[in-house]
Amino acid sequence: MATVGGMASTNAHGMRAVKYGPTSAWVLGLEVVLPDGQIIETGSVGSRAKQSSAGLELTRLIVGAEGTLGVITRLRLKLMPIPIARAIVVGLFDALEQAGQSVQAVFAAGVGPSAIEILDERCVQAINLYRPAIALPRVEALLLFEVDGNPPGVRWDAERICEVIGPFARRAEWSDETARISALWEARSLVGAAVGMLRPGSNRAYCGEDICVPVARMPETLRAVQEISARHRIPIATYGHIGGGGLHPGHLIDGRDADEIQRVLRVADEIHLLALRMGGTTTGEHGVGAARAPYMAQEHGPALDVMRRLKRALDPNGIMNPGVIFDTPALPFEMPLNAPVGEPAVAPIDPG
Template sequence: MRIFRREHRRSAGTQEVAPLESGGPFSTRTGAVARDLRRLLSESQVVDEPGELQTFAYDASFETQLNPRPPEVAVIAGSKEDIQALVRYAHERGIPVTPRGAASGQAAGAVAFKGGIILSLNAMNRILEVDEPNLQVFCEPGVVHAQLNAALKPRGILFPPDPGSTKMATVGGMASTNAAGMRAVKYGPTGAWVLGLDVVLPDGSLIETGSAGSRAKQSSAGLELTKLFVGAEGTLGIITRLRLKLMPIPPARAIVTALFDDLESAGRAVQETFAAGVSPSAIEILDERCIRAINRYRPGMDLPPVEAMLLFEVDGNPPGVRWDAEKVAGVVRPLAHKVEWSDEPQRIAALWEARSLVGAAIGALRPGSNRAYCGEDICVPVSRIPETLREIQEIGKRYRIPIATYGHIAGGNLHPGHLIDASNPDEIRRVLQVADEIHALALRMNGTITGEHGVGAVRSPYMRHEHGLALEAMRQIKEALDPKGIMNPAKLFPN
């Protein structure tokens, strides 16, 4: 199957198409590389059996569903020494190295686009030390987000970034994409909670960012390398250890749900909430399609056919949370069709239900369809959310692809969900155009092509349009740290 993708255009014009690059230059010597790596590491750490390599050919992106790309060799890292040995070897020979965590990413960031070696970090999943007095934790990159917070919970502490994929996503992957999640509006993205990183650089040397041996919570001893490696998606080096900042678990939460007859009122409700002096820990939006999907999927819910549903979460201590929730409900009530709030855990769970169902429910809009994860993660200014949601519906209509959109409205981060018949090449062609239009829309709205999922391979063609000249500065940094271009090539940077 041949996949096309339109070049991003600032204005609508002719629809140019270009084949998406693929394939690796090292296939002739795969056998030798695997042999070398077995000697360098151990027999069981090196995978080169074609069937097994298929496991590493995918992430959660639509792109790799269409075009799986098995690497030539995969290596299961057990320690930073393994990684240093492997990277030194690859550096000498100019072999691409693509780091990989849970591969729950939707941007084809953890798949080998230029062949070479996949470096799996999943087995490096130990929580090394919880330093409770200093509210920080040291852990390996393969630790799964939910596993980390489960380990911290009995101590009453928390790593606040909270991706939807908590049960899959690794902290290494979260740092690499600067993942945000539902609570980023109050607590910031992953980067705000990373104090330091051990990183194997492209030449195999190991550095510690955020001051060597430090357990300080802050420092002005720049340059800020930590925040540079956060979000670099493995293009500058391999994270082998993370030092993360923690906070006490807020003792209380409350939820306000509100239904709106029109998108504009929903948008205004968000702005009025902030204007009332409340800083919610999350505000989630479900659009009209999501509401319809939930009603089909779970007929008992019986949501009215409104244009938008918002869920506000506030956290803090019990009386503070009650005050905030009442304030939000009071501000929202004149704008909404219906408002309800609660700080009782059981009722909170019930109110969250619609939101938690949405991923599964969307499919009900079109039985037998598949969700195509492409153009799935834009972020726009909060003031332009209503306009953006309408335009997304327009795009869906134009290409005859149903789209249901939900997301973290307080931060402007929207996740359009496109439903297609994956066996129909024309629909595939059309949904890729939809993704392209959505990326163009995000930029037109003064937004970004990715709010939290990262650039990977699939969004790299848009980087020039998003960043202009700043992309050249990024490239200079990339070339300074990785002159041979072996670290996760074909990611972040356009050709």
């Protein structure tokens, strides 16, 4: 379960952030308890106006701060009606590069999908093992585009996407039938749990699992992740929100094997550095926490020092969520492995 305070504090994103933006786009104002016990209201929690140009945007500062600046106790959120029509386009590609070109071509054509998701070959294989009835064709990349809005607009957008991606795809087709849309989204939502089928008894290791890179560099990044996977002998199935550049590599390890744990930590390190080399970020939506804190200096340069000064100004005693974002701990594979090595886990739900 995710709380609204947690979603705001990590500035959480979902599949539809490509059109609707992250949580920060929906937070109008906050009530926050500061480290010294003072309670403040930001944005339109105090004023009730829907917009304001008055002073610094403290709402934006605190959203995404992972609880390091204060505790959010109340939020005012923007709401909108659910779009009345939806359609889905499925594109099948023999090469990752063609999938990347398709996404860029769709944006260049001026169509604004509400979601664009990618599944790599291993994910497609995993879904077929997990739910054979879905029977996805064997391809190197599968793209799902969702469009929403009014019925004629949705049909026009879906047809236009098929037209634009047609030259790159083995096959492209669209549907506005509820059953077809549900079946394809079900396939996508199963993937987090299904990847475990590729290696029975394995654990999914959540490290290096949330990078985000420029859309144009997605195919190159996916190829590089495959190369890292092969070199460290750790199977990785990758899916993500390609429309915004977000990728979730799913590393499958035997959680009882200390050597595999060390290797997957190196895999995570290489994936984080890869994201930075590509001009991206080590975390597209899950947040920094302690795991990605070692990369913040490289990711932000001198801006990290400004963040640290803000943190010290508001929380001079460092009592709010210490050890995350601003500290620079050793990388996990440089630390001794003291924790007991556990049994393989069963993941019944898709973690996103």
